[in-house]
Amino acid sequence: MQPFTTLRAVAVALDVANVDTDQILPARFLKKPRSAGYGGFLFHDERRRGDAFPLDRPGNAGAGILVADRNFGCGSSREGAVYALVDAGIRCVVAPSFGDIFASNAAKNGLLTITLPEDAAAALRARLGAEPGTVLTVDLPAETLTGPEGGAIPFPIDPFRKRCLVEGLDDVDLTLEHADAIAAYEAAVARDEPWRVPART
Numbered sequence: 001m002q003p004f005t006t007l008r009a010v011a012v013a014l015d016v017a018n019v020d021t022d023q024i025l026p027a028r029f030l031k032k033p034r035s036a037g038y039g040g041f042l043f044h045d046e047r048r049r050g051d052a053f054p055l056d057r058p059g060n061a062g063a064g065i066l067v068a069d070r071n072f073g074c075g076s077s078r079e080g081a082v083y084a085l086v087d088a089g090i091r092c093v094v095a096p097s098f099g100d101i102f103a104s105n106a107a108k109n110g111l112l113t114i115t116l117p118e119d120a121a122a123a124l125r126a127r128l129g130a131e132p133g134t135v136l137t138v139d140l141p142a143e144t145l146t147g148p149e150g151g152a153i154p155f156p157i158d159p160f161r162k163r164c165l166v167e168g169l170d171d172v173d174l175t176l177e178h179a180d181a182i183a184a185y186e187a188a189v190a191r192d193e194p195w196r197v198p199a200r201t
Helices: 027-031 080-087 100-107 118-130 159-167 171-176 179-192
Strands: 006-014 065-068 092-095 112-115 135-139 144-147 150-154
Touching (some): 006 118, 065 118, 080 100, 100 112, 100 159
Parallel strands (some): 006 065, 092 112
Antiparallel strands (some): 006 135, 144 150
16 A cells, blocks of 8 residues: 655545545446556546536646545445545545545545544635645644645544554555464464364365
């Protein structure tokens, strides 16, 4: 997993509450192989409803930060919604609240979710809506979000989740941290209880 320390990127406002995972990635695209990349399917149906979708507006090209309204990522538990955001270049989503499973999936795939109070998130969306192309800076070690004129906004994050993101640790990496203990346990079982060891063919 790509480590996350600091990010300086164009931020885009999505001024909609309760954006669910089916809006982020419609279910029919889940049959596509992960290796093909999901970025091209991000908000697929929403981007075809008429008015220019925020990510498609002039000045917002190459955005790396999405600032949304409350309860972002609600709905089904599909991890593909996170894949679509990451594959499209979004490394951070800011909102007043998130779907619990979405936030967990995000952390396991290098996507930082920042929770801000509703008024702070709304003010930030208003600024981004009025000034496309605005660049924000996220400093995860310092736990701050900073606008172009300065004025760092602190944000809370679970220490374990922060460590995983900063060090780029996914579930496999976390398991491998205990490789020596696992090997020692397997050796002890083979020595003391050999009948429990599966026969090799």
